[in-house]
Amino acid sequence: MPGLVLTVALACFALAATATCSSTPPAAADRRLDGDAKAPFVLAGVEGLTKVAQLTGHDSMNRTADVQVVGQDLGSMFDADGKTWFVFGDTFGQRDADQFGGGGTEWRSNTLAWTTDTDPTDGITFGGYVLDEQGRAKEVIPGKKVDNDEMTIIPTYGFAANGAMYLAYMSVRHWGDPGEWETNYAGLAKSTDRGQTWTPLAAPRWGGTSNFVQVSVTNLDGTLYFWGVTHGRFGGVALMRVAEADVERHDAYAYLTGVEDGEPVWGSDPAKAHRVVEGTVGELSVVWNDYLGRWLMTSTDGAAEAAVIREGITPWGPWGEPQPLVTQADLPGLYSPYLHPRYVTNGGRTVYFTISQWGPYNVLWYRADLKRTA
Structure with a gap:
């Protein structure tokens, strides 16, 4: 974002969050x-x-x-400290070879791997995991592991800000029917020692039924954009933003409440957040794609039980209709497709992504070529 636009944008955060802020962008606008x-x-x-x-x-x-990881899922990605970090959910160190779905012993609610591999064409070679004192992949945000209290802590995305690393996570009270779960709240955990130890922050936090329980995060020239969905795979996508410097201030977040003449309108109340995408969206990932000159959003479609992809003109839309990315016929038991802007080839036409499969309960690496109309 050019300096003028950034200055105006940051000034908006200093104003009452309910005010509409707009400016005429320069010719070289982002x-x-x-x-x-x-x-x-x-x-x-x-x-x-x-x-x-x-x-x-x-x-x-x-x-x-x-490192005692035989089953785990998710695998969203973010860059920090010169590495790409892979963020995993529930992780198990021992399980039967033919076991179906999550489960096993040596349960950790979340783990982190890292890589410096920049070639996605033959898979991603991990440089290692964050390890505990026993040399196992470490549970970086411990949970109580008590059903109907706090069954597990699931990180939904990571990002770097102000020289630190952050994980957005949800506190899960109970796993319900497929695609539905009960959550206590969503919040952030912080690391200032290159991912080795993490501290859950008291703020910011969002309620367990808010539209920001699961998020995807992008930093655009010092402003963090969070696309969010609620607790499960049966709601739409909302959008919030915050200046990077204010990421730990709950009152600094602004929520998209509407779009007027193509311009976003921001407010202070998360309950009034406008949905930029309607539908049955879970486990989402949003990145910019140079080949299309568009934003791409991948997600689990709770209704179709498929992984889907759609394009967006701006972060707040308009967003296109979902198109199949991976179907149950392609990969039975699929969920959680995650993109990373680094992992593309052919000028962005070929995208690579993680995706989880419930049967072996592990993370796979896939590729697909984007088709465009013009």
Whole structure:
């Protein structure tokens, strides 16, 4: 974002959050923020879907059993400290070879791996995990592990800000029916020692039924944008933002309450957040794609039981209709497709992503080619 636009944007955070803030952008405006809302959508689907590798588990390219990881899921990604970090959910160190779904012993609610591998074409080689004193992949945010209190702590995304690392997480009280769960709250945990130890912050926090229980985070020139969904896979996507310097101030967050003449309107009440995408969205990931000149959002579709992809003109939309990315016929028991802007080839036409499979309960590495209409 050019300096003028950034100055105006940051000034908006100093004003009452309910005020509408707009400016006339300079000619060289950042197209990630200043797309033409009337422009036609260009994403025509994907082709060439291919499984590249298995990243975790006994049969994986990373020998994760060496650090007592034989089953885990999720795998969202973020950059910090010169590395790309992979953020995993419930992790198990021992389980039967034919066990289906989550479960096992040596349960940890969350773990972190890192890599400096920048070539996505043959899978991603991990440099290592954050380890505990026993040499196992470490549970970085401990939970109570008590059903109907706090069953587990699941990190939904990570990001770097102000020289520190942050994990957005949800406190899960109870896993319900498939695609539905009860959550206590969502919040942030912070590390100031390169990911080795993490401290849950008292603020900011969002309620367990808010639209920001699960998030995807992008830093645009000092402003953090959070796309959020609620507790499960059966709601739409809302948007909030905060100046990077104020990430730990709950009252500094602004919530998109609407779009007027293509311009976003921000407010202070998360309950009034406008949904930029309607639908049955879970485990989302949002990145900018140079090949399309569009934002891409991948997610689990709770209604279709598929992984889907859609394009957006700006962070607040308009957003296109979901298109199949991976179907149950392609990969039975799939969920949680996550992108990373680094892992593309062919000028962004080929995207690589993590995706979890419930059967072996591990994380896979896939690729697909984007098709465009023009």
